[in-house]
Amino acid sequence: MSVSDAGEFALIARVVTRLRSPGPPAGPGDDAAVVPAPSGDVIATTDLLVEGRHFRFDWSSPYDVGRKAAAQSLADVAAMGATPTALLIGLACPSATPIEIVDGVADGLRDECALVGATIVGGDMVSASEICLAVTALGDLAGCAPLTRAGARPGESVVLAGTVGRSAAGLDLLLAGVRDGPLVAAHRRPSPPYAAGPALARAGASSLVDVSDGLLADLGHVATASGVVFEVDVAALSALVPGVGVRHLLTGGEDHGLVGTLPAGAAVPTGVAVIGRVLPAGSSRPGEPAGSTRAGVRLVGDDIPPDLRDPQLDGLAASDATGTPRGWDHFRR
Amino acid sequence: MSVSDAGEFALIARVVTRLRSPGPPAGPGDDAAVVPAPSGDVIATTDLLVEGRHFRFDWSSPYDVGRKAAAQSLADVAAMGATPTALLIGLACPSATPIEIVDGVADGLRDECALVGATIVGGDMVSASEICLAVTALGDLAGCAPLTRAGARPGESVVLAGTVGRSAAGLDLLLAGVRDGPLVAAHRRPSPPYAAGPALARAGASSLVDVSDGLLADLGHVATASGVVFEVDVAALSALVPGVGVRHLLTGGEDHGLVGTLPAGAAVPTGVAVIGRVLPAGSSRPGEPAGSTRAGVRLVGDDIPPDLRDPQLDGLAASDATGTPRGWDHFRR
Numbered sequence: 149m150s151v152s153d154a155g156e157f158a159l160i161a162r163v164v165t166r167l168r169s170p171g172p173p174a175g176p177g178d179d180a181a182v183v184p185a186p187s188g189d190v191i192a193t194t195d196l197l198v199e200g201r202h203f204r205f206d207w208s209s210p211y212d213v214g215r216k217a218a219a220q221s222l223a224d225v226a227a228m229g230a231t232p233t234a235l236l237i238g239l240a241c242p243s244a245t246p247i248e249i250v251d252g253v254a255d256g257l258r259d260e261c262a263l264v265g266a267t268i269v270g271g272d273m274v275s276a277s278e279i280c281l282a283v284t285a286l287g288d289l290a291g292c293a294p295l296t297r298a299g300a301r302p303g304e305s306v307v308l309a310g311t312v313g314r315s316a317a318g319l320d321l322l323l324a325g326v327r328d329g330p331l332v333a334a335h336r337r338p339s340p341p342y343a344a345g346p347a348l349a350r351a352g353a354s355s356l357v358d359v360s361d362g363l364l365a366d367l368g369h370v371a372t373a374s375g376v377v378f379e380v381d382v383a384a385l386s387a388l389v390p391g392v393g394v395r396h397l398l399t400g401g402e403d404h405g406l407v408g409t410l411p412a413g414a415a416v417p418t419g420v421a422v423i424g425r426v427l428p429a430g431s432s433r434p435g436e437p438a439g440s441t442r443a444g445v446r447l448v449g450d451d452i453p454p455d456l457r458d459p460q461l462d463g464l465a466a467s468d469a470t471g472t473p474r475g476w477d478h479f480r481r
Numbered sequence: 482m483s484v485s486d487a488g489e490f491a492l493i494a495r496v497v498t499r500l501r502s503p504g505p506p507a508g509p510g511d512d513a514a515v516v517p518a519p520s521g522d523v524i525a526t527t528d529l530l531v532e533g534r535h536f537r538f539d540w541s542s543p544y545d546v547g548r549k550a551a552a553q554s555l556a557d558v559a560a561m562g563a564t565p566t567a568l569l570i571g572l573a574c575p576s577a578t579p580i581e582i583v584d585g586v587a588d589g590l591r592d593e594c595a596l597v598g599a600t601i602v603g604g605d606m607v608s609a610s611e612i613c614l615a616v617t618a619l620g621d622l623a624g625c626a627p628l629t630r631a632g633a634r635p636g637e638s639v640v641l642a643g644t645v646g647r648s649a650a651g652l653d654l655l656l657a658g659v660r661d662g663p664l665v666a667a668h669r670r671p672s673p674p675y676a677a678g679p680a681l682a683r684a685g686a687s688s689l690v691d692v693s694d695g696l697l698a699d700l701g702h703v704a705t706a707s708g709v710v711f712e713v714d715v716a717a718l719s720a721l722v723p724g725v726g727v728r729h730l731l732t733g734g735e736d737h738g739l740v741g742t743l744p745a746g747a748a749v750p751t752g753v754a755v756i757g758r759v760l761p762a763g764s765s766r767p768g769e770p771a772g773s774t775r776a777g778v779r780l781v782g783d784d785i786p787p788d789l790r791d792p793q794l795d796g797l798a799a800s801d802a803t804g805t806p807r808g809w810d811h812f813r814r
Contacts, residue, residue: 178629179560179691180526180620185518192525192602193513194569194617198609227512236527238571238615269525276531282571282615284527287513296511358512 152243167268181269191287193224199279212336214256223340223404225287227358229295229349237271238282292349295356300374300409306424309344309406313392316400340404347417356408362399380424382449485576500601514602524620526557532612545669547589556673556737558620560691562628562682570604571615625682628689633707633742639757642677642739646725649733673737680750689741695732713757715782
């Protein structure tokens, strides 16, 4: 049975039934949903995923695609230090799409939400010539200040929750024809450290981001926004993520690990590791002129590929992106 | 210059600059936005619009498409009795898309938001083979209860704010080759009665919806959810929207007028008109068996096309949709 066989209203009824999760009631199924925002603010983020660009059904099941699509947006909420509360889903797909694909994606979205106690409260379904998923996640800060990119200060620790590089390593395996194993599984279905976001907020973290474009790129944005230098210990990073090469660790996105900064003396929450320290911009290292280092990421360690060792001294501001594999430019893929 | 010439980060910077509006600050441009929700709840709704299905650039300018896309979601918020506060925008488009299209859509989104004091606080841009806009709107109830579909009670008035049928009449003119005039303009850029939503909530309205699928279809959903019969006076409706035929008035969507119910004795807010009354389900009219009428919409008047006069007695529950022009089934267009 295809989507057009079912018809829109029946399809919506079917999906709504699948999406219904135990726990707090979802929205009223009206023009819009009503979502509690007990702290008086709501965290909100939107992501789009397009078939063939962000996921492939020959590599991932519809269920995995749903899990991953939800994870991407829920991790963005966690990266603000908030707890996800609700998802809204837009699904554009061809009328001939097998209904099993819609069912699988819906089940995956629902189950990933269940991990954090969030519910799917609304959505829209339309016909299109390719499958596009629009995921909006909402969250609550529970009284904590939001963890933005501009709060890192010299003297703090650089911390990581979750992993980096495993999804990218799994993607390379898929491209090479490998179809199973833990890294391929990590690409198909990431496991963001959702609880670490609010835990870091409560611990007093000064900045936090979700690593979606690669550690160098995302930390670079934080360093630039904060006007500081992040010195990252590549050996410490490697030890946290066994079996993944340095290039993947530094440039791979989509594990949705959380990276940020914690003031000296703050208790490091469970599941969070220190991977470096924050230095003032203008710092230099032996053999370089004093004050030559602009805000950005500096790597220390023996095993750093030369092309990654070099550019970090120039910082990694968004406007500096040149298509080198330090991040991900959706329009230049 | 195309989207790929600009590159993602430069394009985002460009669009963010265009979207910035006077008034309250937008989100921090971080993993997610922080949106005030002073009443402790947030209203949330998502819509998708696909080029060639929901809009055509040979009929509408990019600016009009942006205006209309924002209007559709902002009207959903107003239909809950809430005031829109923020929009999140997902834009999927081919890399070769002229940047003027992105600019125009962004300007339109911004200007429609400005009408209600909402700001664009976040979004995502990805490449795709067709243009798809995902619009999420958030809103605040200011302490009023949300206006849902299930609250209508016998003895109340059926009320309309804004217009119905003008957009559909304009679409038929466009299909016939007409390219200007007030109805064509109404199709390109609807003018939802945003302020009437919160005004009706304050006045004590018992139900409210946005007419996006046609008055008969949308009122039918309310009647079914509320378990009542809506008796709509077609002559009163016609008098409110001069120059539009009865079929367009009853089946045309996308003006995003607001229709709902107001208890007897409530003050009718400015810009709101009474178009009928609420009867108990089981009512009958002369010549019909007593109790034969299920929940649904009943039309009264002399000028009702026979195919529309008949089915309303069976109600217009969502599951009854059969592809007749009483609504809009996105997967059967």
